[in-house]
Amino acid sequence: DQQVKQNSPSLSVQEGRISILNCDYTNSMFDYFLWYKKYPAEGPTFLISISSIKDKNEDGRFTVFLNKSAKHLSLHIVPSQPGDSAVYFCAASATSGSRLTFGEGTQLTVNP
Amino acid sequence: DAGVIQSPRHEVTEMGQEVTLRCKPISGHNSLFWYRQTMMRGLELLIYFNNNVPIDDSGMPEDRFSAKMPNASFSTLKIQPSEPRDSAVYFCASSYPQGPQYFGPGTRLLVL
Numbered sequence: 001d002q003q004v005k006q007n008s009p010s011l012s013v014q015e016g017r018i019s020i021l022n023c024d025y026t027n028s029m030f031d032y033f034l035w036y037k038k039y040p041a042e043g044p045t046f047l048i049s050i051s052s053i054k055d056k057n058e059d060g061r062f063t064v065f066l067n068k069s070a071k072h073l074s075l076h077i078v079p080s081q082p083g084d085s086a087v088y089f090c091a092a093s094a095t096s097g098s099r100l101t102f103g104e105g106t107q108l109t110v111n112p
Numbered sequence: 113d114a115g116v117i118q119s120p121r122h123e124v125t126e127m128g129q130e131v132t133l134r135c136k137p138i139s140g141h142n143s144l145f146w147y148r149q150t151m152m153r154g155l156e157l158l159i160y161f162n163n164n165v166p167i168d169d170s171g172m173p174e175d176r177f178s179a180k181m182p183n184a185s186f187s188t189l190k191i192q193p194s195e196p197r198d199s200a201v202y203f204c205a206s207s208y209p210q211g212p213q214y215f216g217p218g219t220r221l222l223v224l
Contacts, residue, residue, distance in 0.1 A: 043217050095210070099145070
């Protein structure tokens with residue numbers, strides 16, 4: 001039972017344009033959501049998080065949107081840079097600080 | 113600042129041998145998590161500790177796996193005896209209460 005799903009295994013965008021990565025979840029108990037970026041041979045790096053009391057959180061070029069009724073969240077990267085090329089994981093937990101359930105990941109490629 | 117430290121970074125062993133993976137969390141973090149990443153199952157939680165106490169070990173695959181946290185700055189994940197299907201990347205992560213998890217670089221384990 002995949003409780004967190006990232007339906008796009010890959011995404012390719014042009015440098016300077018917007019990257020939009022999507023994530024869906026099924027467990028209505030999830031109330032804390034995170035995005036991680038992962039380069040090969042490294043651990044996941046925390047990017048940005050959002051709690052269910054908000055619908056948007058912004059940090060520099062990264063914005064996460066949460067639609068609780070649709071059980072959907074997205075990560076927007078504007079403008080995209082070649083260094084953003086990595087695998088992006090969506091993760092969720094029932095409370096912050098507890099176990100995370102990860103999606104399968106989306107490989108983002110930003111072309112110069 | 114030192115991040116999460118894991119050792120060894122790579123381990124190659126033969127089936128039946130004991131394997132011990134080590135983790136030093138970020139100083140001050142009171143939660144520690146062990147994850148495993150495989151192609152088939154993605155990133156999955158094995159066990160996590162709060163204040164050195166195991167809270168949820170439901171992800172530990174079987175009795176061959178055990179984890180300890182003798183103090184706030186050290187944890188081990190042991191596999192005895194190891195099997196080829198245990199080959200994976202094992203990540204340790206730590207967090208403050210209700211904060212995002214920060215991951216170590218991982219240990220790449222190959223069991224022949």
